[in-house]
Amino acid sequence: MYSSHTPPLPPPKPSAAHEASRMSTAVGGSPSPLPELHPAASASNGRAHISDAQSIPDPGEQWLPKFLQDKSKQDLADILSNPTLLSALTFSPQTAHPSLQVSHDGLHIALAANMEHATHLLNLEVRLAHQRSSTQAQLLSTHALERQWRAKQGEMDHALAPFAPANLYQQLSQGVLEQEAICYALEESFLEGQSDGARATEREASDWVRKYREAKKLYYLRQERKERWDEGRVGGWR
Secondary structure, three states: OOOOOOOOOOOOOOHHHHHHHHHHHOOOOOOOOOOOOOOOOOHHHHHHHHHHHHHOOOOOOOOOOHHHOOOOHHHHHHHHOOHHHHHHHHHOOOOOOHHHHHHHHHHHHHHHHHHHHHHHHHHHHHHHHHHHHHHHHHHHHHHHHHHHHHHHHHHHHHHHHHHOHHHHHHHHHHHHHHHHHHHHHHHHHHHHHHHOOOOOOHHHHHHHHHHHHHHHHHHHHHHHHHHHHHOOOOOOOO
């Protein structure tokens, strides 16, 4: 059937045919550049291509492109030893199996979707960095305002210290003791004057009584205020 000059066909499972059938995995070379796809490819398109790829059966280990079916063993060995030529035959539209092209289309769509997600995440990262910087600036400004407020609060507390409840109570207690001492001094001065034998005039007696009554009145008033405070009847202080 074949002349003596015609080379025999390759055996069913030679190593060369086995390697040629693995062209779909891009052995020994780099695939051709991926075509540029729109980054907004939807996931539904990717699923559709995956479904199409599954509908095309795998050609199997014995499949060879028509271009190689009439080649000799030596030609096949030369092709397998040349990564550039092997890659060209693997991914060329004229020699590649349809399942490989459909599979690549699905990969292209998935890659475009990944690029879109990566761009979206990058934009989110930029926005997050801006928000972090803005929040940091606001935090520093808040700390500065807090320090200013504490300084003002210290000045206010110092200015209002004499009017604080504790100071007012201390002043009231001291006032009661001082007024009590004044009343006692008036009593002692009057008794000492009487003990000397000199009788006070009516006017002097009237002046002493008036002063003593005013001093005693102030003493009772302060004492009453202190007692009310001690009993918790002074609103807003206890």
